[in-house]
Amino acid sequence: MDDETLVADAIDAAETTVALTGAGLSTASGIPDFRSDDGIWQEFDQDALTIGKFRAFPGEFWADWLTIHNHLFDEAVQPNPAHEALADLETAGHLNALLTQNVDGLHARAGSEELVHLHGTGTSATCQQCSDVIPVEGAREQVESGDTNADDSPEPPTCDCGGTYKPDTVLFGEQLPMGALPTARQRAEDADVFIAAGSSLTVEPVASLPRTALRNGATLVVVNLDETQYASEADIVLREPVEAALPTVVDELESR
Numbered sequence: 001m002d003d004e005t006l007v008a009d010a011i012d013a014a015e016t017t018v019a020l021t022g023a024g025l026s027t028a029s030g031i032p033d034f035r036s037d038d039g040i041w042q043e044f045d046q047d048a049l050t051i052g053k054f055r056a057f058p059g060e061f062w063a064d065w066l067t068i069h070n071h072l073f074d075e076a077v078q079p080n081p082a083h084e085a086l087a088d089l090e091t092a093g094h095l096n097a098l099l100t101q102n103v104d105g106l107h108a109r110a111g112s113e114e115l116v117h118l119h120g121t122g123t124s125a126t127c128q129q130c131s132d133v134i135p136v137e138g139a140r141e142q143v144e145s146g147d148t149n150a151d152d153s154p155e156p157p158t159c160d161c162g163g164t165y166k167p168d169t170v171l172f173g174e175q176l177p178m179g180a181l182p183t184a185r186q187r188a189e190d191a192d193v194f195i196a197a198g199s200s201l202t203v204e205p206v207a208s209l210p211r212t213a214l215r216n217g218a219t220l221v222v223v224n225l226d227e228t229q230y231a232s233e234a235d236i237v238l239r240e241p242v243e244a245a246l247p248t249v250v251d252e253l254e255s256r
Helices: 003-013 023-027 051-056 058-072 081-091 106-110 136-145 180-190 206-215 242-254
Strands: 017-021 097-100 115-117 120-127 133-135 165-169 193-197 219-223 236-238
Touching (some): 003 193, 003 219, 003 236, 003 242, 017 081, 017 180, 017 206, 023 106, 051 058, 058 136, 058 165, 081 106, 081 242, 115 180, 120 136, 136 165, 193 206, 206 219, 219 242
Parallel strands (some): 017 097, 017 193, 097 115, 193 219, 219 236
Antiparallel strands (some): 120 133, 120 165
16 A cells, blocks of 8 residues: 555544645745755845844835745746645545645645645735735835835835835744734644645744644654655655645545
8 A cells, every 4th residue: 555545544534634835835836945955045135034124124125025026926836736636635625724834825826725824925915004905916016116215225015004015924033923823733733634745844833733733643644855853753754746745645535
């Protein structure tokens, strides 16, 4: 019996299945990850994306953030079979929650709805004064068509109330979105099966979620080409590309 069949068996027998996804889901769509030798932080400065930079120099921050956003969010980027497989699992009633570290919006575009965005989303921006939310493209248009300051940095996007919009991604030095981590921990505690796919499982506090699931008796499935810290604790390890492994699990379930 192959490992994908074992995963399908576990999901089939479970009342609650939860998935956690990381950058490996997005790299399969052509989006670079952040920490590898070819990752985003080899090309861009992390200090440009701190909450302190946003507060002190919002126009300069937005110029840098949009440069990185353009690098990540090419119009040609589409959800891949791994995103689609997780959406299919949810539609079929096999997946109860999807916890994601990714900010690219590809899970939602693939059809997933039970989403917890642990690191926020790059598809919208929120006014820091009145909490109005706009698509990030609206903020981009303001930045690109607006005035510039004496140092040639653009004016940041502003709301009708006078407040400044901030992208809804979690910046360095900023806390996770309100309620996201408690919700994720509760989902991990409730899980009969916990699938960690495409995540290096090194960045806390998200990296502790599989251990929370294990402590509460869940079957832990890790899908990653690279070895993670949970390699010896996981019940099933699929050392395969996520875009191949997850659709195979879905096919196995659909054949029953």
